[in-house]
Amino acid sequence: MTVKKLAEKYSFEVLSMPEPEKEINGGYIGDLLSWVMGRAEASNIWLTIMTNMNIAAVAQLSDVSAVLICEGARPDSDVISTAKEKGVNILLSADTAYNTAVRISSDI
């Protein structure tokens, strides 16, 4: 499923979507950035509660299809603008990472 379709289907708030047609293949949940870079695979959707600036670089360098920020956490506007510049998709879920993952699992 593409990032755009996933966001629509589950009503995730879209903060940044420069690459709506990116395909999602599997997912990874984590907040420690080196674990994400070591374990997430290209095209995974990355579920996290981290909102600082470094998530944009980590997402871009590790080729994840989108960052799905859970628990209603919300990054600052400068993170969002950087993500847009870097071609990084950012979605928001009000739910926990676990519940969010369970909900979307059949589509990724």
Place this chain on the structure above:
Amino acid sequence: MSESLNFHFDVDGENFVSAGQASVQVKKNLRRLGLPPEIIRQVSIALYEGEINMVIHAHGGTADINVFEDKIEIILADKGPGIADINLAMQEGYSTATENVRSLGFGAGMGLPNMKRYTDEMKIESEVGVGTTITMCVYLK
């Protein structure tokens, strides 16, 4: 030495938020060269971990990326405190990072292991009080 394409960056030791600029630029450059995405991903992550380490542990340094016909070489050099026990530093989970760095999601002690994981060769030369030079290679098969 055969001909190569070289990129040089100064890594600012003060700015943690903007850390990763060399990695982002190198990723763009390697894409333009049309290299395979998986190779670019390996180089980008290894370089980013190295950049972050120079920022959080060594007050900055330099990054040199040399693209050869058959491999990409990454050389990270700093004049930081050095690494006393390289074997210990290489262990997953070992970290001397501060609480502040950890709160940003770094300092998991997985940086050096990731650099090893994503490269075909890795050499660490370090002297306490003098600095650290890490040389990594990713082969272009």
